[in-house]
Amino acid sequence: MFKVVLGRKLPEAGMAVFAARPDVDLVVLDNPDVAAWHAAIRDADGTLCWLERMDRAAVAAAPRLRVVSRIGVGYDTVEVPACTERGIAVMVANGSNDLSVAEHALMLLLAVARRAVDIDQHVKGGGWWPPGGLRMVDLAGRRALVVGYGRIGTRVARYLKAFHMDVAVLDPFYSPHRIVADGFRAVRDLHTALAEADVVSLHCPLSPATHHLMNQAAFAAMKPGGILVNTARGPVVSQAALVEALRSGHLMGAGLDVLEVEPAEPGNPLLSLPNVVISPHSAASTVEGMDRMARISAQNILDVLDGRADPSMMVNPEILQRG
Structure with a gap:
């Protein structure tokens, strides 16, 4: 036995x-x-x-x-x-779970780009057109950076391309020739790529090399008005740096399936920011x-x-x- x-x-x-x-x-x-x-x-x-x-x-x-x-x-x-x-x-x-997580990443991106959650709450609270306007954006024609080109990242890159986005991929473990052959731009320097990206979607594993990959310097390098999506692991992103970038308006918003500390602590500042959409590490849980x-x-x-x-x-x- x-x-x-x-x-x-x-x-x-x-x-x-x-x-x-x-x-x-x-x-x-x-x-x-x-x-x-x-x-x-x-x-x-x-x-x-x-x-x-x-x-x-x-x-x-x-x-x-x-x-x-x-x-x-x-x-x-x-x-x-x-x-x-x-x-x-x-x-x-x-x-x-690559299919489930990839679909979830797109859901989070669309929810942030179209402000689905806060507008929904505004309408259900008795409002209609938000006083400050909708402030939504299209995805088509924008640039996306996919960090991590495993099974999930590969799917996400294809989905983003289907939305007519210009997709770049950063993954040191994949040949640039393979990435280009798949129809995407291959990039090697994170901060240079961040400066060009309207959307950054994280799909890398957590390791000493990727811990706080998205830190204060990385967010400073990001294109103003950008959107961050994280369905990888929470500690890949420095929460303090992310909060600062969101509060300052440097980022349009973030879609997060993972947090640096899980479950979310009651005082977590991300919970009170209207430009953040959070799910409870559930991307794979269809x-x-x-x-x-x-x-x-x-x-x-x-x-x-x-x-x-x-x-x-x-x-x-x-x-x-x-x-």
């Missing part, structure tokens, strides 16, 4: 994957604290994490562990080197997206335990080369 611990219950599409395996002893928790999480995984063969941290302490608490599967494609809650040292596979659900993530995340665990891990789903495929 394999013991598998889930940080919380999966959608039925994922639970069905485990239900079909009589050799799996499934333990389902409900947002456990650190002590409860460590206690549950001490004899686990596999875990499926939501917000639970798989840091070095958690890895040490689970001597039998062979696989850590993340719901979705982000893995900043997993200390990958600690897992790699132990030969523990770190798995992500590649291809499960019905279809959650089903895809649940199925792939569950199957990733079984594949590793069965000795047939899919390298394309692994964060640390180098462990497969070990004897």
Whole structure:
């Protein structure tokens, strides 16, 4: 028997994957604290994490562990080197949420560009035409910068091009020839690209190199009246610098699915700014997206335990080369 611990219950599409395996002893928790999480995984063969941290302490608490599967494609809650040292596979659900997140990024962009939320509130509050005018903008003909050209960024770039925008892409891990062949401009210097962009959409992973990528200097470099969209990770953006850029009017607005501190704290100044649209880290959480993530995340665990891990789903495929 394999013991598998889930940080919380999966959608039925994922639970069905485990239900079909009589050799799996499934333990389902409900947002456990650190002590409860460590206690549950001490004899686990596999875990499926939501917000639970798989840091070095958690890895040490689970001597039998062979696989850590993340719901979705982000893995900043997993200390990958600690897992790699132990030969523990770190798995992500590649291809499960790119469509959902890309659509959500466009929703946030349109909501800011057309001031959908504050105008909706104005009308529902008894008003009609806002006293200061609508102050909306078209997307067609404007320049967009997509930062990060993975599955999500690639989709977003295509969607923006469909809106007849001039799309530039910045990603040091992709050849400029590939980006140009896909029909976009390839850029290499962030601040130079920011100065030309009316819209900046972030799709890069969180890493030491991207932490506070959008800081005070980056916002100063941005074209006045620009729009920022972040569906990546909150700490990619310095919240203090973003608030300053929004309050000063340097930015038209921001659409955010992620914040530097989540959930949003009551005193967060972003919550009171009318030119900000915020969703609760929910871009991937459509019905279809959650089903895809649940199925792939569950199957990733079984594949590793069965000795047939899919390298394309692994964060640390180098462990497969070990004897």
